[in-house]
Amino acid sequence: xxxxxxxxxxxxxxxxxxxxxxxxxxxxxxxxxxxxxxxxxxxxxxxxxxxxxxxxxxxxxxxxxxxxxxxxxxxxxxxxxxxxxxxxxxxxxxxxxxxxxxxxxxxxxxxxxxxxxxxxxxxxxxxxxxxxxxxxxxxxxxxxxxxxxxxxxxx
Amino acid sequence: xxxxxxxxxxxxxxxxxxxxxxxxxxxxxxxxxxxxxxxxxxxxxxxxxxxxxxxxxxxxxxxxxxxxxxxxxxxxxxxxxxxxxxxxxxxxxxxxxxxxxxxxxxxxxxxxxxxxxxxxxxxxxxxxxxxxxxxxxxxxxxxxxxx
Numbered sequence: 001x002x003x004x005x006x007x008x009x010x011x012x013x014x015x016x017x018x019x020x021x022x023x024x025x026x027x028x029x030x031x032x033x034x035x036x037x038x039x040x041x042x043x044x045x046x047x048x049x050x051x052x053x054x055x056x057x058x059x060x061x062x063x064x065x066x067x068x069x070x071x072x073x074x075x076x077x078x079x080x081x082x083x084x085x086x087x088x089x090x091x092x093x094x095x096x097x098x099x100x101x102x103x104x105x106x107x108x109x110x111x112x113x114x115x116x117x118x119x120x121x122x123x124x125x126x127x128x129x130x131x132x133x134x135x136x137x138x139x140x141x142x143x144x145x146x147x148x149x150x151x152x153x154x155x
Numbered sequence: 156x157x158x159x160x161x162x163x164x165x166x167x168x169x170x171x172x173x174x175x176x177x178x179x180x181x182x183x184x185x186x187x188x189x190x191x192x193x194x195x196x197x198x199x200x201x202x203x204x205x206x207x208x209x210x211x212x213x214x215x216x217x218x219x220x221x222x223x224x225x226x227x228x229x230x231x232x233x234x235x236x237x238x239x240x241x242x243x244x245x246x247x248x249x250x251x252x253x254x255x256x257x258x259x260x261x262x263x264x265x266x267x268x269x270x271x272x273x274x275x276x277x278x279x280x281x282x283x284x285x286x287x288x289x290x291x292x293x294x295x296x297x298x299x300x301x302x
Binding site for chain 2: 066068070071072073074075076102104106107108109111113131132134136138147148149150151152153154155
């Protein structure tokens with residue numbers, strides 16, 4: 001009888017320990033996920049600010065060298081093309097605002113979608129565009145860089 | 156002996172070129188291209204079951220500037236009569252970053268509007284992620300290419 005009781009206690013203790021370990025792992029994973037989400041969202045905001053300030057150096061750190069960027073008119077740009085467009089003297093961005101954003105993290109990659117509004121002047125003409133963006137980020141040795149970005153106008 | 160060496164030398168020069176032409180693309184890039192093809196075929200046949208396997212449950216799909224979930228997308232495909240839209244894929248590029256793959260390219264969408272056909276070219280970016288059971292599409296979007 002005593003042996004049975006002891007066995008039951010051991011089993012209970014083992015089950016409790018397993019449950020606690022699983023919960024701790026789940027919490028750690030959830031914390032990692034949320035940290036990654038926060039990081040990519042912060043980088044998205046940094047991207048907006050850098051573009052508004054025409055800060056190509058800051059953008060150079062955020063964007064991967066293999067970046068593929070599809071603009072609202074279907075134009076495809078490489079990282080060099082994109083940075084050149086940002087720095088163009090004829091372009092004067094006034095406002096780059098993200099209205100909403102959501103990040104999905106898949107291990108070492110993350111997809112951020114949101115609605116984005118840009119306002120400014122280009123070649124003397126004013127522009128105001130509102131569209132939906134989809135950005136893909138990858139983590140390289142703990143540093144997140146954007147490898148693909150797309151902007152589609154909302155009709 | 157000289158003739159044999161010359162012949163072997165010629166073979167060494169020609170063989171990789173022949174092999175390069177005939178050898179099919181292998182590895183991840185080929186697998187992703189095959190999935191892109193499956194998607195086009197699945198959509199044209201309104202095959203929701205095939206598309207369900209290709210799309211991640213958290214898929215984000217941007218269509219005409221609208222954010223569409225996997226459920227919305229699949230139910231639209233199911234509703235649409237088969238063969239209404241024709242998707243003609245054009246060359247695509249696959250870039251692989253570990254367990255993430257980015258596909259960029261263009262396609263022509265042919266729609267039957269009333270009695271006339273209209274064609275529009277789109278540029279797309281798709282993101283695939285490798286999960287336990289294979290590669291799944293997690294994000295897709297396209298923008299119309301201005302004429």
